[in-house]
Amino acid sequence: MRDILMILQDAWSYDFIRKALLVGILIAICCSFLGIFLVLKKFSMIGDGLAHVSFATVAIALLLSASPLPVSIPIVVLASLAILKLSEKADLHGDAAIGLVSSFSVATGVVIASLANGFNVDLMSYLFGSILVVRNSDIVLSVILALFVIGAVLVFYNPLFAAAYDEEFAQVSGIRVKLGNQLIAVLTAITIALGIRVVGTMLISSLIIFPTVTALQLSRSFKGTIALSSLVSVISLTAGIFLSYLLDLPTGGTIVILNAMFFAVFFGIRRLAKTA
Amino acid sequence: MNEATPTEQPMAEEEALPSPPLLTLNGVSVQYGRTEVLTDIGFKVHAGDYIGIAGPNGSGKTTLMKAILGLLPLSSGNIQHGNSDSGSVHGRIGYLPQKAFSADRLFPAEVREIVAMGRLAGKRGFRFLNSLDREAVEAMLQKLNLSDLRNRRIGSLSGGQQQRVLLARALVGNPSILLLDEPTSALDPKVREEFYDILGRLNQEDRTTILLVSHDMGSIGKYTQKLLYLDRQILFFGSWEEFCRSSDMSALFGTLSQHNFCWRHTHA
Numbered sequence: 001m002r003d004i005l006m007i008l009q010d011a012w013s014y015d016f017i018r019k020a021l022l023v024g025i026l027i028a029i030c031c032s033f034l035g036i037f038l039v040l041k042k043f044s045m046i047g048d049g050l051a052h053v054s055f056a057t058v059a060i061a062l063l064l065s066a067s068p069l070p071v072s073i074p075i076v077v078l079a080s081l082a083i084l085k086l087s088e089k090a091d092l093h094g095d096a097a098i099g100l101v102s103s104f105s106v107a108t109g110v111v112i113a114s115l116a117n118g119f120n121v122d123l124m125s126y127l128f129g130s131i132l133v134v135r136n137s138d139i140v141l142s143v144i145l146a147l148f149v150i151g152a153v154l155v156f157y158n159p160l161f162a163a164a165y166d167e168e169f170a171q172v173s174g175i176r177v178k179l180g181n182q183l184i185a186v187l188t189a190i191t192i193a194l195g196i197r198v199v200g201t202m203l204i205s206s207l208i209i210f211p212t213v214t215a216l217q218l219s220r221s222f223k224g225t226i227a228l229s230s231l232v233s234v235i236s237l238t239a240g241i242f243l244s245y246l247l248d249l250p251t252g253g254t255i256v257i258l259n260a261m262f263f264a265v266f267f268g269i270r271r272l273a274k275t276a
Numbered sequence: 277m278n279e280a281t282p283t284e285q286p287m288a289e290e291e292a293l294p295s296p297p298l299l300t301l302n303g304v305s306v307q308y309g310r311t312e313v314l315t316d317i318g319f320k321v322h323a324g325d326y327i328g329i330a331g332p333n334g335s336g337k338t339t340l341m342k343a344i345l346g347l348l349p350l351s352s353g354n355i356q357h358g359n360s361d362s363g364s365v366h367g368r369i370g371y372l373p374q375k376a377f378s379a380d381r382l383f384p385a386e387v388r389e390i391v392a393m394g395r396l397a398g399k400r401g402f403r404f405l406n407s408l409d410r411e412a413v414e415a416m417l418q419k420l421n422l423s424d425l426r427n428r429r430i431g432s433l434s435g436g437q438q439q440r441v442l443l444a445r446a447l448v449g450n451p452s453i454l455l456l457d458e459p460t461s462a463l464d465p466k467v468r469e470e471f472y473d474i475l476g477r478l479n480q481e482d483r484t485t486i487l488l489v490s491h492d493m494g495s496i497g498k499y500t501q502k503l504l505y506l507d508r509q510i511l512f513f514g515s516w517e518e519f520c521r522s523s524d525m526s527a528l529f530g531t532l533s534q535h536n537f538c539w540r541h542t543h544a
Contacts, residue, residue, distance in 0.1 A: 040380065040383065040384075155402050158393075158402070158403045158404065158405065159402075159403050161385075161389070161393070162393045162396055165383060165385055165390065165393065166393075168347070169373060169445075170396075171347060172346070172347065172365070172369070172371045172397070173366055173367070173393075173396050173397035174366035174367070174397055175403075216382070219384050220386055220428070220429040221384060221385065221386040221427075222384050222385045222386075222389055224384070225384040
């Protein structure tokens with residue numbers, strides 16, 4: 001036990017672990033704040049789609065030897081708005097629209113990657129996350145953007161909640177529902193572009209879905225769901241980073257497995273409470 | 277103003293009313309594409325009115341309601357709320373939608389969160405709620421006997437309870453008119469009766485002005501004071517007594533069925 005504490009203390013002494021925790025916790029909160037809107041609007045898979053778009057944008061950035069984040073964010077934001085538009089207008093269902101944009105992006109990413117063989121290792125780190133090797137310039141930008149996402153959801157909480165529950169009533173109340181959807185789309189895009197650093201393209205959508213669905217098992221209120229989901233997400237992330245350091249496991253995978261364990265426990269509690 | 281009313285409203289009655297109308301529709305028409313769904317709708321709603329809006333399927337009831345709520349563009353005519361020509365609709369009408377029951381049963385929202393939503397119409401920008409709003413929510417919960425349910429998840433309540441919650445949401449912003457769209461279609465008869473009792477009390481005791489959209493002539497004949505009968509245009513607007521005496525109406529409904537929903541008005 002003392003050994004473990006020593007190792008954790010040891011881990012905390014590293015600058016990169018502290019930075020990973022800072023960025024990771026902020027992104028985990030972003031995911032929980034947005035997850036409830038996406039899950040309840042049956043738009044959970046937008047995370048997956050946008051992660052694939054992010055993957056393509058990282059390939060483009062690496063090809064141009066540019067820093068990935070400034071390239072990714074505008075493109076992913078546009079893709080997110082495009083998915084929203086497609087699902088609203090073109091008589092496509094939301095999930096089909098996501099599927100189109102998503103597979104096109106993966107195809108683009110793969111083709112670009114094969115055109116320039118040199119950066120495949122780097123690209124791999126975006127597939128499964130590499131939070132422990134985040135650059136300093138990325139950290140500042142990530143913290144600013146994550147705080148922006150959290151602030152935006154807090155500030156627009158009432159209109160967003162009203163629109164999530166009942167779009168027509170929100171409209172009658174003078175709330176601009178479409179603008180609200182666009183805001184969610186933009187914030188989600190930013191979160192995904194930041195988040196693929198933490199758990200990677202393959203796993204980012206789980207960071208959006210798991211904590212929300214876990215909290216929904218036990219929470220009655222909207223605010224309570226967001227709070228509980230943030231708590232679950234932050235605990236999973238923190239424990240995941242330390243555990244992966246301790247046991248030399250991949251960080252992203254460890255975080256998601258912890259999230260899954262939380263879900264299993266909460267699901268079990270709800271079933272027990274129902275039968276009792 | 278009631279050009280479309282076959283039985284002309286005597287002007288004297290209108291002049292006798294002390295307060296200006298809360299809602300005035302002037303020659304309102306609405307088109308979907310090239311099809312005109314509503315033609316030349318004109319009527320006034322005064323404080324304390326309890327008006328049933330009825331008509332067959334596809335008669336434009338829902339369209340009329342959406343036009344009043346400002347959700348649809350008018351192809352001609354105008355709608356005035358209160359005295360102002362261009363006053364915004366937001367917050368003036370408390371709306372109880374029909375589709376309440378199809379909402380996600382697992383949606384995580386407590387009763388008090390739902391009711392508080394009704395305070396947002398009166399606000400701008402970020403629409404933060406303050407302590408006055410919270411007091412208004414608690415007062416409305418108490419008034420509609422919902423205080424014990426305030427922390428329950430909306431989806432875990434019975435149909436009648438959910439409908440009372442949505443009524444509280446519609447009323448909590450102190451709207452000048454309450455607009456209900458088929459509010460009892462999913463309720464069983466006993467709960468339906470209770471719900472109409474609440475509406476009746478609101479109208480009698482608080483002088484709440486109510487517009488009730490329903491295809492169910494029986495219910496609105498039993499509970500409302502005036503009828504607006506619609507089939508893309510207004511076929512009748514006036515009191516039930518007038519409606520039941522009007523011979524034109526027997527052509528529409530036949531004498532027997534007219535007798536059914538007119539019973540209260542002819543035997544009172």
